[in-house]
Amino acid sequence: DEGRGLEIVAAAADEPGTLIGTVIPPHSPVLDELLAGRPVFVDDSATDPRMITQVAWRFGPSMLLPLESGGRVLGTLAVPREPGAPRFSEAEKSLAARFAAQAALALVMADALHDRERLAVYEDRDRIARDLHDLVIQRLFATGMTLQSARRATCEPEVAGRIGQAVDELDATIAEIRTAIFALQQDPGEAQAGLRTRVLRETGIAAAALGFQPSVRFVGAVDARVGERTTKNLIAALREALSNALRHAGASRIEVTVDATATLAGGCPAVRLTVADDGVGLPREGRRSGLANLRRRAERLGGAARWGPGIGAAGGGTALCWTAPL
Ligand SMILES: Nc1ncnc2c1ncn2[C@@H]1O[C@H](COP(=O)(O)OP(=O)(O)OP(=O)(O)O)[C@@H](O)[C@H]1O
Ligand SMILES: [Mg+2]
The missing domain is CATH 1.20.5 (Single alpha-helices involved in coiled-coils or other helix-helix interfaces)
Structure with missing residues (x-):
């Protein structure tokens, strides 16, 4: 990761434990080369000024090879020798570079397989x-x-x-x-993604069905402020609102806002989701199922949900306003 440097996550060595976790800090000369897809060859790790990790002094000649596939650097393969060992020959260097290219391909394929299964x-x-x-x-x-x-x-x-x-x-x-x-509908890997990412994912999915992209606006530090439980429920509410807009509204415009600086009636800090469309508007009467469910979810968290006029001409359309404590 460009911002965080490179971390040793796997090692085939006598004492891998002492190597794993070592970080090559961001913007070190070696890292810049590697991220640009260029291998780095070092004659003596212990004395080369470019080698700045705390484990470098234990090694002699080293090769650092970017694991690159399709223009993306996935990581680095480091091949060090003992201090005082002979330098790598040109043949060894080119062999190692080819090995790294194949290893990168294998990593990409394994990743793709995993994605397909998921x-x-x-x-x-x-x-x-x-x-x-x-x-x-x-x-x-x-x-x-x-x-x-x-x-x-x-x-x-x-x-x-x-x-x-x-x-x-x-x-x-x-x-x-x-x-x-x-x-x-919960993606087990989704828990790591922040609210912002998850909201954009939902609107992206809806856009495919709607034929247009809902506009999305965030107010405040939504990822940092909103807790996991509220986030989950907010995403469920957003999903319901988007599905309603798609199935019932005949809308040509949808505006989604997530405001992490809102407050509840009692003054408690809250997050407010608003989904407004310019469609036909809610019928005054009639059954409420999805809407009732998302209101229940808000109330269980100590929040509230209401609906009213949307963003159509002359107050047409529907706006759903869903609020819950952070
Ligand atoms: N954005 C909207 N624009 C116009 N009408 C809407 C909109 N959202 C809901 N409605 C109307 O309100 C009714 C109730 O919506 P609600 O989400 O509660 O139930 P539903 O969507 O019909 O069923 P479910 O949510 O269980 O699939 C809908 O049947 C529809 O007639
Ligand atoms: Mg519904």
Whole structure:
């Protein structure tokens, strides 16, 4: 990494433990050469002024070879000899350079394979999540509606009570499935990515389906201030809002704002997500499922969610405003 130097992460030596973790600091002369893709040959590591790590004095002649593939430097292969050992010959140098090129290729291939496997898993999980959302939840909803109209139709209080219970059960089941969907959609590697990256990833994915890129604005130090639990929930809310805008709004413009300098009604510091579109606007009445769910998520964190007019001409469209403590 250009900003952080190079760290020794693997060593084949008698005492690898004493080498691993050694850092070649950023902007050292050797590092600049290596990052430019050029090998560095040193006649004596112990005395060469370019060798500035605390382990260099233990070695004699050294070769430092960039592991480069497709113009990207993945790391460095260091091949040192004992102090006083003969220098590397031209033949040895060129052999080592070729070996480094092949090693880099092997690293890239292994990486690509790993990515492909991960992608396959995610695609599968996505499909399951989509099926649960589009098929199972919608059907449970429809069943709930049928039951509710049956309840209104009966004049037997006992029957009405039982039907009411069944509807509650269905609601609880839907909530559980939603939690499972949410878990399925979490990328295990995603926990390391900051809020900013994750927001941009979501809007990027939505852009492909929408045919235009939502605008995104960040206010304040969103990565540093917002905790993991709130981040996860905010991403779920953003995903729901974008999916609504895509499916219901017919919008031509979407503006996403993440403001880490907001406050809650009580004065508690908070993060506010706003997703505004210029589409047809929310119907006044009607069922709320995804929206109700994201409001519940906000409230569970001690926050709030509300919706109102969006950014269409004359106050048209929908804006969702989702706030939770940092
Ligand atoms: N951005 C929007 N623009 C216009 N109408 C919307 C928008 N978001 C939601 N709606 C309307 O509000 C209704 C409720 O939205 P909600 O997200 O709660 O449920 P849903 O999207 O229909 O179902 P689910 O979220 O479970 O897939 C939608 O059915 C749709 O009619
Ligand atoms: Mg929805």
